[in-house]
Amino acid sequence: MLEQIVSRYKQYPLALTGCRARAKDLAYDVCEYNILLLEDASINNTLHHYDSPSIDESNASSTGKGKNGLDGHIGSSMSNGSDEYIYMDDGSIARIHRIYRDTRMVEKVMLLDGMIILNDVNSRLSMLEAKMARVSRKVKILHARSLMADALFYASNAIHARDALEASFWLRSAACSYIEAHILSSGYVPMPSHILAQMRALSDINASTIAECLGLEQANRSSTARAMRALIHVLASFHYSRFAMTVVRKKLEYLSSMGMYTDACTYICYICSKLVEGKGIIMGSIKHLPVYDMLSIAMNLSSDHLSTSRLADTLLSICKARLNAY
Structure with missing residues (x-):
């Protein structure tokens, strides 16, 4: 072909x-x-x-x-x-x-x-x-440093956000940027729909903490199906092309059919995080997005503010250590 x-x-x-x-x-x-x-x-x-x-x-x-x-x-x-x-x-x-x-x-x-x-x-x-x-190699390290700085900033937002769901959004975003940065610093190119598999292949990435930050312990067939429907609604609201949405939908349907729910949920969180990042949304204004409710469903945001703050504090420390190592 x-x-x-x-x-x-x-x-x-x-x-x-x-x-x-x-x-x-x-x-x-x-x-x-x-x-x-x-x-x-x-x-x-x-x-x-x-x-x-x-x-x-x-x-x-x-x-x-x-x-x-x-x-x-x-x-x-x-x-x-x-x-x-x-x-x-x-x-x-x-x-x-x-x-x-x-x-x-x-x-x-x-x-x-x-x-x-x-x-x-x-x-x-x-x-x-x-x-x-x-x-x-130098370009990858420089970009990894930039992404890790983003992860640190988002983790800080998660700690200071007053709204529980917004705090959870920033925590999910921090985890996505952290994974990207670590993959790049290891010499590889992040591939969004495969990013969790790439993470699993790396050593010393604090995988269990990242999985908690992404809420992967809650990923199952029904939650993934719900998140997929919400994501398609979000993408349509952002006027994404039919072709682009078809590619995403096919991958998510495949991952779900194979029982790869954690991979699907990580991919969805990644897409949502980058959508908001691309809009230049700052802390405190996310909840004013017209698609905020659907975004919350797609990313399976947590209302447990205390747990989110605890995880964000842990991730913040990890990000600082990584930045110092670059």
């Missing part, structure tokens, strides 16, 4: 990226095919950035908002599904990620990481891959 993509975009350098390229053992049957497309106008600029002897930290750690969609490679980047989606002949979905002149360094690194080249026009992708190897 990839021949269909290569034929359609044969004038461009193309590569398969995402879980089907870098983590075939984690990929689900319903996962989309993520295709990297290198725009001609961006090639010289991209190579120039990788030739630079130093990396600007703000460039390296920026999330590049608006370029990636619901289940892209940059965890913190949530768009309204503006990337191109294509139905393949076999019914699967391909998603095209274009690298432009102004694409942030961190997004370039994440998209190129572990790619499988499909069409290497003028050896552009091969050249870019070789140059990326020199800076990839």
Whole structure:
């Protein structure tokens, strides 16, 4: 089926990226095919950035908002599904990620990481891959540091929030950012729908504490079904595209059918957290969101303020220790 993509975009350098390229053992049957497309106008600029002897930290750690969609490679980047989606002949979905002149360094690194080249026009992708190897580790660490700082900030919000459900929201968000940061600092690229499986594969990640922060002990068939329905309502309210929502729905239905309820709930919490983050919502204003009730259901927010504060305090200490170690 990839021949269909290569034929359609044969004038461009193309590569398969995402879980089907870098983590075939984690990929689900319903996962989309993520295709990297290198725009001609961006090639010289991209190579120039990788030739630079130093990396600007703000460039390296920026999330590049608006370029990636619901289940892209940059965890913190949530768009309204503006990337191109294509139905393949076999019914699967391909998603095209274009690298432009102004694409942030961190997004370039994440998209190129572990790619499988499909069409290497003028050896552009091969050249870019070789140059990326020199800076990839540094970019990941810088971005991990930024995400861990976010996790610390969100954990602090969870401690100081007056409303129990809002405190729970910030705790869930802190846990998601913490997982992302730890995966990146370990040299891997976070993949949202597989993020819990990635976490389980890492050592020294305080998995039990993170699971408590996400409320995974309450994940079951009925709670997952309820959360899925609420999430789709939230995404529709945020005007996400039909294609983007189809991709998310298929993955959640697959996870539920396989009894992977904790993976599904982690994925849902991740999406909701990034939606709110993308809107720049600050503490105290979340409950004014029109979809706040549905957001609460989707993330299975807890009304146990005391337990949330206790967990947030524990996570805050963990985040501080991690930041000091970077």
